[in-house]
């Protein structure tokens with residue numbers, strides 16, 4: 001039997017620190033737990049949370065969209081007087097309504113909004129679990145029975161002294177984990193990655209650029225059919241990665257790949273003219289469609305010299321010294337003084 005070990009990517013100390021620093025409470029913590037992300041990773045996706053210090057369902061939905069999570073609304077009944085046969089997700093977020101004077105008949109529905117609480121739920125190893133930020137000392141995820149019979153009776157008198165002990169869910173949303181192997185890639189950069197991989201497939205069909213926690217990685221299939229994954233790293237140049245002999249697609253392919261990775265890293269790159277050359281009959285590295293794809297994706301037609309910062313119109317060289325690398329004009333390094341550059 002394969003046992004999936006699911007670690008919570010934060011501990012009690014991280015929650016205490018995040019609470020001190022930006023007010024992290026039940027909503028952001030439940031979101032992080034269910035997606036399998038750290039508190040710091042979800043923080044920029046919380047919208048107005050830091051001003052408001054609460055997470056209403058609209059804000060939670062926005063955060064899920066911002067994280068590009070896979071999720072769906074299973075059950076929503078915010079104005080119910082009690083539990084109305086809710087559908088709990090296999091894995092997901094649940095917003096709990098604590099009952100009290102604010103849920104009495106005749107009270108405006110808005111009165112009850114602040115008396116709510118976010119938890120995450122999951123079926124795990126045949127058990128129904130609840131993640132509650134108040135259970136961090138017990139590991140965060142506890143059994144549903146333990147939550148209902150021990151945590152709630154202990155918690156309620158502290159946070160909701162007027163609560164009557166009843167509670168029910170108002171929202172049940174199914175939410176998937178977000179793969180931790182990858183780093184979160186914002187939509188604009190994701191679009192750029194898609195273009196880069198389409199172009200890359202034209203000259204190395206089994207190779208892909210993928211996002212990793214530590215940065216961009218290049219993956220391809222080895223001779224024996226296994227998948228190889230290497231972090232992009234060059235030594236003493238910018239065009240040939242240290243593992244280039246293993247990838248072995250030739251010098252031009254390596255230079256082209258280096259430009260795609262640099263483009264994703266927002267580093268200076270060779271202009272689109274280089275891709276036109278690589279798409280020409282003479283070179284034939286990529287299909288002419290690559291030039292159009294790159295241009296439409298925002299790849300620069302015109303580039304500036306990394307030394308004098310002037311647009312390069314004439315012959316072009318590549319500069320690489322210390323931390324400065326990229327295309328430079330034919331007059332480098334004299335252009336540095338003449339052009340008034342740094």
Ligand SMILES: [Zn+2]
Pocket residue numbers: 305306307308309310328329330331332335336339
């Ligand atoms: Zn220059």
